Amino acid sequence: MTxxxxxxxAILPDAVANQIAAGEVVERPASAVKELVENAIDAGAxxxxxxxxxxxxxxxxxxxxxxxxxxxxAVLALDRHATSKITSAAELVGVRSFGFxxxxxxxxxxxxxxxxxxAEEAEGTEVVVTGGxxxxxxxxxxxxxxxxxxxxxxxNTPARRKFLRSVPSESRASVEVVSTLALSHPSVGFELQVDxxxxxxxxxxxxxxxxxxxxxxxxxxxxxxxxxxxxxxxRVTGYAQxxxxxxxxxxxxxxxxxxxxxxDNFLVRAAEAGYRSAxxxxxxxxxxxxxDVDPADVDVNVHPAKLEVRFRDRFTVxxxxxxxxxxxxxxxxxxxxxxDWRPMPSAGGAGHSVPASLFAPLDGSxxxxxxxxGVAAPGTFTAPVTQLFSSYLAFEGPEGLVIVDQxxxxxxxLFEEVMAQLAVGGAASQRLLLPxxxxxxxxxxxxxxxxxxxxxxxxxxxxxFGGRSVVLHSVPAPHLRFDAxxxxxxxxxxxxxxxxxxxxxxxxxxxxxxACRAAVKAGMPLGEAESRALLFRLxxxxxxxxxxxxRSTIVQLPRDELERRFGRR
Amino acid sequence: MKFTITREKLHEGLxxxxxxxxxKTTLPVLANILVExxxxxxxxxxxxxxxxxxTTIPASVxxxxxxxxxxxxxxxxxxxxxxxAIRMTSSGEQRxxxxxxxxxxxxxxxxxxxFPAFPSVxxxxxxxxxxxxxxxxxxxxxxxASTEESRPILNGVLWELRADxxxxxxxxxxxxxxxxxxxxxxxxGQADLIIPPKALEQIRRLFGGDEEIEIGKSDNHLGFRSTTxxxxxxxxxxxxxxxxxxxxxxxxxxxxxxxxxxxxALRRMSIVASDQTHRIRMAFTNGACKLSVQTPDLGEAQxxxxxxxxxxxxxxxxxxxxxxxxLKYMPTDEVRMTFKAxxxxxxxxxxxxxxxxxxxxxxxxxxxVD
Ligand SMILES: Nc1ncnc2c1ncn2[C@@H]1O[C@H](COP(=O)(O)OP(=O)(O)OP(=O)(O)O)[C@@H](O)[C@H]1O
Ligand SMILES: [Mg+2]
Numbered sequence: 010m011t012x013x014x015x016x017x018x019a020i021l022p023d024a025v026a027n028q029i030a031a032g033e034v035v036e037r038p039a040s041a042v043k044e045l046v047e048n049a050i051d052a053g054a055x056x057x058x059x060x061x062x063x064x065x066x067x068x069x070x071x072x073x074x075x076x077x078x079x080x081x082x083a084v085l086a087l088d089r090h091a092t093s094k095i096t097s098a099a100e101l102v103g104v105r106s107f108g109f110x111x112x113x114x115x116x117x118x119x120x121x122x123x124x125x126x127x128a129e130e131a132e133g134t135e136v137v138v139t140g141g142x143x144x145x146x147x148x149x150x151x152x153x154x155x156x157x158x159x160x161x162x163x164x165n166t167p168a169r170r171k172f173l174r175s176v177p178s179e180s181r182a183s184v185e186v187v188s189t190l191a192l193s194h195p196s197v198g199f200e201l202q203v204d205x206x207x208x209x210x211x212x213x214x215x216x217x218x219x220x221x222x223x224x225x226x227x228x229x230x231x232x233x234x235x236x237x238x239x240x241x242x243x244r245v246t247g248y249a250q251x252x253x254x255x256x257x258x259x260x261x262x263x264x265x266x267x268x269x270x271x272x273d274n275f276l277v278r279a280a281e282a283g284y285r286s287a288x289x290x291x292x293x294x295x296x297x298x299x300x301d302v303d304p305a306d307v308d309v310n311v312h313p314a315k316l317e318v319r320f321r322d323r324f325t326v327x328x329x330x331x332x333x334x335x336x337x338x339x340x341x342x343x344x345x346x347x348x349d350w351r352p353m354p355s356a357g358g359a360g361h362s363v364p365a366s367l368f369a370p371l372d373g374s375x376x377x378x379x380x381x382x383g384v385a386a387p388g389t390f391t392a393p394v395t396q397l398f399s400s401y402l403a404f405e406g407p408e409g410l411v412i413v414d415q416x417x418x419x420x421x422x423l424f425e426e427v428m429a430q431l432a433v434g435g436a437a438s439q440r441l442l443l444p445x446x447x448x449x450x451x452x453x454x455x456x457x458x459x460x461x462x463x464x465x466x467x468x469x470x471x472x473x474f475g476g477r478s479v480v481l482h483s484v485p486a487p488h489l490r491f492d493a494x495x496x497x498x499x500x501x502x503x504x505x506x507x508x509x510x511x512x513x514x515x516x517x518x519x520x521x522x523x524a525c526r527a528a529v530k531a532g533m534p535l536g537e538a539e540s541r542a543l544l545f546r547l548x549x550x551x552x553x554x555x556x557x558x559x560r561s562t563i564v565q566l567p568r569d570e571l572e573r574r575f576g577r578r
Numbered sequence: 579m580k581f582t583i584t585r586e587k588l589h590e591g592l593x594x595x596x597x598x599x600x601x602k603t604t605l606p607v608l609a610n611i612l613v614e615x616x617x618x619x620x621x622x623x624x625x626x627x628x629x630x631x632x633t634t635i636p637a638s639v640x641x642x643x644x645x646x647x648x649x650x651x652x653x654x655x656x657x658x659x660x661x662x663a664i665r666m667t668s669s670g671e672q673r674x675x676x677x678x679x680x681x682x683x684x685x686x687x688x689x690x691x692x693f694p695a696f697p698s699v700x701x702x703x704x705x706x707x708x709x710x711x712x713x714x715x716x717x718x719x720x721x722x723a724s725t726e727e728s729r730p731i732l733n734g735v736l737w738e739l740r741a742d743x744x745x746x747x748x749x750x751x752x753x754x755x756x757x758x759x760x761x762x763x764x765x766x767g768q769a770d771l772i773i774p775p776k777a778l779e780q781i782r783r784l785f786g787g788d789e790e791i792e793i794g795k796s797d798n799h800l801g802f803r804s805t806t807x808x809x810x811x812x813x814x815x816x817x818x819x820x821x822x823x824x825x826x827x828x829x830x831x832x833x834x835x836x837x838x839x840x841x842x843a844l845r846r847m848s849i850v851a852s853d854q855t856h857r858i859r860m861a862f863t864n865g866a867c868k869l870s871v872q873t874p875d876l877g878e879a880q881x882x883x884x885x886x887x888x889x890x891x892x893x894x895x896x897x898x899x900x901x902x903x904x905l906k907y908m909p910t911d912e913v914r915m916t917f918k919a920x921x922x923x924x925x926x927x928x929x930x931x932x933x934x935x936x937x938x939x940x941x942x943x944x945x946x947v948d
Binding site: 429433436437438439440441442443468470482483486487488489490491492493494495542 | 725726727728749751752753754819821824852853854855857874895897921922923940942943944945
């Protein structure tokens with residue numbers, strides 16, 4: 010141990026300070042790539058080329074056709090806190106360029122063999138730094154722009170080098186970084202070579218959808234619908250995946266705030282909430298969302314690698330994200346499947362307002378206008394309805410032929426009804442004259458026990474009957490062709506196997522299971538009155554166009570399309 | 579084949595048979611009616627393979643023969659013809675000419691050999707019952723059979739033939755109807771038969787009230803015949819569930835009410851009942867019956883009804899649609915209901931029915947949630 014008396018407070022030599030800063034700014038090759046590409050974009054590059062070897066462990070080259078630097082600036086840029094991007098702390102608020110600390114280049118140069126060739130005009134400069142020590146500055150030939158070459162990253166900090174992951178893992182991280190930057194700057198062209206293989210190539214001057222297709226691939230991009238929503242001072246644009254295309258794996262998400270990429274899983278989750286029950290709970294939709302907020306409302310300098318940001322009013326941003334998605338899916342309903350229209354006027358908006366008791370003023374002393382009294386008769390579905398293939402209900406909508414999947418529709422209806430029943434109390438339950446005895450497996454008995462309360466709330470009363478038998482005494486009656494025993498069996502089996510495991514909420518999981526099993530099935534012939542009643546109830550739900558698996562319940566064949574096909578347009 | 583017949587008779591005969599012709603079928607000949615002319619007159623037959631109906635009507639037959647003709651077209655033609663003699667001839671097997679007054683039609687049919695044979699049922703050693711007894715049973719019981727397909731046995735109506743009585747029972751597991759009619763012997767032995775309600779409906783419709791019906795049975799078919807009409811049906815295989823053990827015997831609360839008043843109150847309540855469950859609530863205390871309904875998102879209603887009630891007070895929930903249906907079939911102006919507990923079966927019987935038959939219906943309650 011060294012004696013404390015020998016200690017002196019001293020300013021750290023620059024090299025050491027840079028190395029410490031490097032620990033924060035550059036933790037792996039991908040972070041160096043990120044800093045260098047950001048610098049290129051800040052320099053107004055039209056095209057950025059990145060080359061990696063061994064995941065960037067041995068070689069990183071980033072070259073651009075941006076502004077370049079003159080000899081003096083090139084040398085200065087390697088000093089700590091040398092930045093051309095801000096001049097005072099005040100400018101930090103609402104900074105729009107990527108760089109603002111003047112830290113990246115010196116940090117990287119302090120832990121690598123660093124070469125920078127840069128040219129503002131005709132004559133260029135080459136700066137060589139090794140482990141933070143300036144080796145040489147000499148004239149060089151280069152077109153306007155800058156090329157930074159990094160070899161042997163962390164060659165002088167073996168502890169850090171040891172923490173690097175495998176080559177594929179480090180490569181993946183860099184691909185991710187470049188992809189994100191490519192998405193945030195569709196006007197800049199990018200090329201990424203990893204060990205001689207082109208991993209990304211997008212031309213300059215693209216528009217948003219073109220860039221998205223270039224980076225995420227045309228297949229995924231084809232499943233996205235545009236988002237464009239504003240509320241208060243927050244605007245959300247971008248793309249959200251159609252509910253029916255969301256899958257449990259392979260999703261991609263990307264958030265930007267004022268053009269700056271950032272990570273925020275909570276915000277992603279808030280946006281997902283906009284799907285509500287339109288997606289199967291296990292499914293994760295791909296999302297690209299750009300938030301535009303007043304620069305004063307977001308702090309981008311809270312994370313050493315600038316990966317996170319802090320919103321002044323996070324709650325509002327989350328709410329707007331959710332609304333933006335909901336609104337985007339609503340438009341989707343209008344575009345491909347069906348519009349946000351409801352076939353009948355829903356008197357007084359969602360849900361009839363029912364006064365506490367209708368009986369208080371039965372003598373007519375109630376002065377409130379008719380519609381406020383909440384006694385309006387429930388609407389009915391009036392358009393003629395045809396059943397197709399015993400599975401679909403077709404009718405004329407304002408914009409075309411509307412086709413509803415009867416099972417999906419009923420599932421949606423039951424799901425919302427059951428959620429309401431679970432919240433307030435039970436459903437009506439029909440006592441059986443001839444109780445049904447069923448044999449269950451141990452797992453099913455277990456599931457039955459675990460969900461007993463919910464199962465009873467929807468109207469099943471099952472009692473143990475010795476061994477693995479249970480007796481069904483009461484059953485719900487969700488529709489005329491309801492097969493209570495089959496529904497009960499399937500539901501318990503699903504619960505035992507955790508079929509709807511993706512729903513985060515236990516009650517939702519149960520409601521989805523029950524709705525799926527209790528709904529009218531495809532292939533069941535429905536009467537006209539029954540069909541109308543189902544449609545009426547569907548259009549009273551909160552989310553008519555999607556069933557509990559995220560599939561569409563409604564498809565529309567627009568009149569235009571029909572006319573085109575018949576050669577009338 | 580050559581015969582003359584009055585338009586009226588032919589219209590009547592076709593009306594009897596046409597209902598058994600299926601509207602949709604993959605076997606073209608089933609859309610046709612079998613027309614057979616013989617010394618006995620004209621016999622018309624139709625079938626959907628489950629139920630077959632044939633009826634014989636008087637006609638003056640000049641030449642015997644048979645063909646099958648499209649049911650729908652034949653019915654429409656005869657309906658539009660003037661009330662005069664109709665002459666029908668068929669030259670080849672599959673073509674018939676229909677003449678009436680100045681109208682003349684030629685209809686293409688299918689060979690009679692394509693038409694399925696009726697099930698062979700032995701009437702010897704079978705039963706003989708009065709049509710009016712059978713019809714009374716059908717009319718009061720068949721409605722209660724299930725239309726839901728998961729338990730095929732409940733899609734049928736149980737018909738018990740005993741030495742001195744006949745009984746019919748039907749249930750969908752939520753409500754049940756049972757009627758006994760005393761008989762003075764029917765010739766045959768004791769039997770339990772399960773019959774599709776569709777066949778019973780034809781039996782109720784097609785036999786005259788004063789006719790005596792002969793009934794014969796094969797392994798899986800039943801035949802009903804009078805001098806003019808024959809109906810065959812497939813039987814549903816049993817055994818029928820043991821309904822006796824679920825018919826309550828300890829109901830210790832009873833209510834006597836005017837059927838029309840009770841039905842009217844129920845109808846009013848069901849306006850605000852849920853479309854799916856039609857749940858209404860009944861509360862009985864001495865001498866009073868309070869009906870009420872409460873449907874989330876819709877509203878509520880209540881009504882008091884003057885009734886005679888005996889027993890401890892009780893609150894019980896019902897599907898109003900089942901109650902109304904049961905009342906509809908009650909043959910008297912006054913009805914008596916009995917109860918035990920909110921989760922136990924309730925019964926409903928006619929009061930003061932001057933008929934030798936005895937009739938009982940039963941309905942299972944709906945669970946009430948507060
Ligand atoms: N590719 C480039 N083309 C032109 N100038 C560049 C380039 N890279 C860096 N510079 C200049 O060098 C300066 C220092 O860069 P550095 O990345 O160290 O700091 P910064 O970008 O200002 O801030 P930060 O540390 O937040 O990245 C920049 O301010 C810019 O003027
Ligand atoms: Mg920088």
